[in-house]
Amino acid sequence: HKCLALIKSTKLLNAYITVAEETALKQAEESEERYRRGQPLGVLDGIPVAVKDNFNTAGIETTCASNMLKGYIPPYNATVVQKLQDQGAVLLGKTNLDEFAMGSGSTDGVFGPVRNPWSYSRQYKEKSAPKSDPEHEEFKWVITGGSSGGSAAAVSSFTCFAALGSDTGGSTRNPAAHCGVVGLKPTYGLISRHGLIPLVNSMDVPGILTRCVDDAAVVLGSLAGHDPKDSTTIQDAFQPFELPNMPDVSKLCIGIPKLSSVATDNPKQEYNAPGLSSEILAVWSKAADLFKNAGAKVIEVSLPHTPYSIVCYHVLCTAEVASNMARFDGLEYGHRSDVNESTESMYAATRQEGFNDVVRGRILSGNYFLLKQNYEDYFVKAQKVRRLIANDFVKVFRSGVDILLTPTTLSDAVPYIEFIKEDNRTRSTQDDILTQAANMAVFSQLITGGEDTAQSCVRFIASLVCILLELSEIPCWQ
Numbered sequence: 001h002k003c004l005a006l007i008k009s010t011k012l013l014n015a016y017i018t019v020a021e022e023t024a025l026k027q028a029e030e031s032e033e034r035y036r037r038g039q040p041l042g043v044l045d046g047i048p049v050a051v052k053d054n055f056n057t058a059g060i061e062t063t064c065a066s067n068m069l070k071g072y073i074p075p076y077n078a079t080v081v082q083k084l085q086d087q088g089a090v091l092l093g094k095t096n097l098d099e100f101a102m103g104s105g106s107t108d109g110v111f112g113p114v115r116n117p118w119s120y121s122r123q124y125k126e127k128s129a130p131k132s133d134p135e136h137e138e139f140k141w142v143i144t145g146g147s148s149g150g151s152a153a154a155v156s157s158f159t160c161f162a163a164l165g166s167d168t169g170g171s172t173r174n175p176a177a178h179c180g181v182v183g184l185k186p187t188y189g190l191i192s193r194h195g196l197i198p199l200v201n202s203m204d205v206p207g208i209l210t211r212c213v214d215d216a217a218v219v220l221g222s223l224a225g226h227d228p229k230d231s232t233t234i235q236d237a238f239q240p241f242e243l244p245n246m247p248d249v250s251k252l253c254i255g256i257p258k259l260s261s262v263a264t265d266n267p268k269q270e271y272n273a274p275g276l277s278s279e280i281l282a283v284w285s286k287a288a289d290l291f292k293n294a295g296a297k298v299i300e301v302s303l304p305h306t307p308y309s310i311v312c313y314h315v316l317c318t319a320e321v322a323s324n325m326a327r328f329d330g331l332e333y334g335h336r337s338d339v340n341e342s343t344e345s346m347y348a349a350t351r352q353e354g355f356n357d358v359v360r361g362r363i364l365s366g367n368y369f370l371l372k373q374n375y376e377d378y379f380v381k382a383q384k385v386r387r388l389i390a391n392d393f394v395k396v397f398r399s400g401v402d403i404l405l406t407p408t409t410l411s412d413a414v415p416y417i418e419f420i421k422e423d424n425r426t427r428s429t430q431d432d433i434l435t436q437a438a439n440m441a442v443f444s445q446l447i448t449g450g451e452d453t454a455q456s457c458v459r460f461i462a463s464l465v466c467i468l469l470e471l472s473e474i475p476c477w478q
């Protein structure tokens with residue numbers, strides 16, 4: 001009840017697209033009953049959670065924040081949604097996003113932009129313009145980042161304990177960073193993608209957003225594991241783990257991608273991307289110091305091909321989008337245009353009415369890259385570059401590095417008014433410059449021979465977040 005009340009009082013944030021009040025109350029009652037009988041279903045029994053609106057939820061509208069899917073009620077649950085419910089979690093509703101998860105601001109969905117809860121914190125108000133500024137109320141609020149901004153805002157404003165996001169280039173990590181919550185992009189293959197409406201199948205992973213690292217580990221333990229409905233999931237059994245109170249990092253080797261002192265001179269500089277703010281640089285080196293002080297070995301490493309990940313992503317993402325979006329033709333799902341002179345004109349009108357310009361732009365670019373005369377020059381080359389990027393990671397991890405330490409975003413969350421000034425089509429991918437390469441490098445396929453590599457990758461990342469958390473305060477927005 002408290003969560004549902006809080007969702008109502010924080011409506012301004014626009015974090016939720018659908019609030020499943022009735023089912024949530026029913027699930028909560030059932031959970032209470034199970035506790036009364038002393039038979040809780042699992043570790044998440046009774047825990048209120050939210051799910052990004054690009055995961056299928058049986059009987060609950062799933063829109064991808066698009067006109068194309070408005071009114072679409074899936075007949076089945078995504079595997080991750082089912083697993084949450086099998087553990088007894090209470091599904092509060094579906095969270096806002098950029099249309100079809102294409103974006104990095106959560107500003108581009110048909111239900112309007114998501115507002116960052118921190119915009120209403122005392123600290124932010126003190127920093128921003130005085131109330132007399134006519135723009136103040138409407139425009140001085142900052143974005144959540146995206147595309148899982150609704151999930152990040154939902155966790156950050158305490159309306160739920162955990163939320164699912166998705167991450168293809170940074171969509172879980174980016175809004176988590178901007179909203180001051182924990183965002184985990186699991187290793188590709190660790191969690192099933194079945195029922196996650198695809199953006200880029202070869203890079204998509206369900207992401208986890210929570211208030212603290214321990215919660216992320218618990219949710220991960222409930223979701224990870226092989227799924228016969230997703231052939232890319234890892235076959236090895238996943239052992240849920242508990243994080244120690246004080247993680248021992250003294251035996252870890254932390255790699256910091258090469259950093260030159262001049263940030264903007266050379267666009268090819270690894271991870272020292274143009275636009276990286278001095279504040280982020282300072283936090284980055286502070287995090288490295290925390291590791292050093294805790295006894296870890298911190299070394300500089302080189303990932304020479306990672307600066308190409310954004311341009312490479314542009315080709316691979318749009319190619320997969322062109323193919324994925326072909327299913328939205330007005331026949332099987334969601335929207336169908338009234339135009340009916342011919343089948344072709346119905347297809348065209350449906351897609352014109354159903355998709356925003358970002359989605360349509362990507363479909364066009366992707367089909368261009370896939371044309372017979374362009375395929376070798378673009379798609380095949382991008383695949384080769386992807387392999388080089390992935391190999392960079394393999395080399396570094398094989399050299400004995402356990403964790404790579406990098407920032408997530410280039411700067412703090414920017415005000416909405418500034419964010420929308422720029423061309424969203426460029427911005428939506430440029431913003432992922434620090435996170436994208438990890439999605440290119442599909443570890444499960446690349447690191448071979450380790451008995452439980454996927455699991456140890458996750459553990460290392462988790463302990464890393466533990467340490468980083470010392471740098472930030474847990475948000476408190478009311």
Ligand code: GLN
Pocket residue numbers: 101102103104146147166167168169170171172199317428429432
């Ligand atoms: N920002 C990237 C894009 O627009 C990645 C989005 C994502 O991770 N879902 O494609």
